[in-house]
Amino acid sequence: MITKNIVIVDDEPTTRQGLQRTLERWSNGEFTIHTAESGEDVLRIAEETKIHLLLTDIRMPEMNGLQLLKNIKEKGMSPVVIVISAYSEFEYAQEALRLGVVNYLLKPVGKKKLIEAVEEAVQVLEKQLRVGMIEKVVDEKIVDANTKIDSAKDTIRESITYIDQHLKDELTLKDVASHVHLNPSYFSVLFKEQVKLTFSEYVTRRRIQRAKELMISTNLPINEIAEEVGYKTAKYFIKLFKDNEGVTPSVYRKTNNERAF
Missing domain, CATH: 1.10.10.60 (Homeodomain-like)
Structure with missing residues (x-):
């Protein structure tokens, strides 16, 4: 099977590394876990690699998480997205949902809650891939x-x-x-x-x-x-x-x- 890619973007190194360790243990080699410290890094990764699942912070310098999602959408990419943020402002959550985010988690995120959210996102991803395949191979x-x-x-x-x-x-x-x-x-x-x-x-x-x-x-x-x-x-x-x-x-x-x- 083709290995799928998860990208974690957060400007806090400790958070980023903690999420990476948890997901690497969980994925058992089925996903490649990439990390980025800014929205610009994510866009650079996206030029080289198909991003299947994106975990993004909201408040980051230069390009915040919502701006990143808009840029990704404008480039025709459609990863499944989970937002992980220390902020629960209604406006952020509302805009995130409008941009197609499947889950909005508040920091600090426990390992169990993170894995549950990622597994739900993987189900959404698999459904998207099945639909995409049907459209491509249909005769x-x-x-x-x-x-x-x-x-x-x-x-x-x-x-x-x-x-x-x-x-x-x-x-x-x-x-x-x-x-x-x-x-x-x-x-x-x-x-x-x-x-x-x-x-x-x-x-x-x-x-x-x-x-x-x-x-x-x-x-x-x-x-x-x-x-x-x-x-x-x-x-x-x-x-x-x-x-x-x-x-x-x-x-x-x-x-x-x-x-x-």
Whole structure:
């Protein structure tokens, strides 16, 4: 899995280091914990690294926490944000909520309360990532096919389930027809009639969709992804992917990881 990044920004070194130690013990290597002493530092980090979760103080010199959030938003970034502040002024909290902050904690923050807030923020983050992935890998023809499957014959629904569960394996029309106890020629006609895609077109689209999911959500090399989705050679997979998506798998991965993950 791709390691996610948490950034802690606070101009007080003791607070910053304490939060970092607590979160490093909690994260167990699943997150990289970065620290910054100013809003400017955070913006510099953001130029190099995708920030998934931001913990920010409000009152900092030069650029306060709310100004930082506005700058981040203007740059098109959308980390999940927790504010940790010694000040409980209503105006601060109201503006923070307007800027999409998911929690507003008052200093001093106990370890238990901090971890609870971060775990809630991680749930929000994971939901955002799932939505982002769905938007990136969605294939309208597959969506349409799945919609039609609800009213399709049981044998076609069963064949779709079998295909989806065996994308890594060699899938022939003859084998799938045999699985649902139909003559291959009849199965081919019935599949196209019910799904509005040929058998081979559906299999190719599902394999590419699955490959896109793996490119975005894992660090697997392209040749291993090719194998995971049923292609014995990376060369053939790359050609097929480019024919369908207009870019190579490597370009697709780089573009989409930079944009959202």
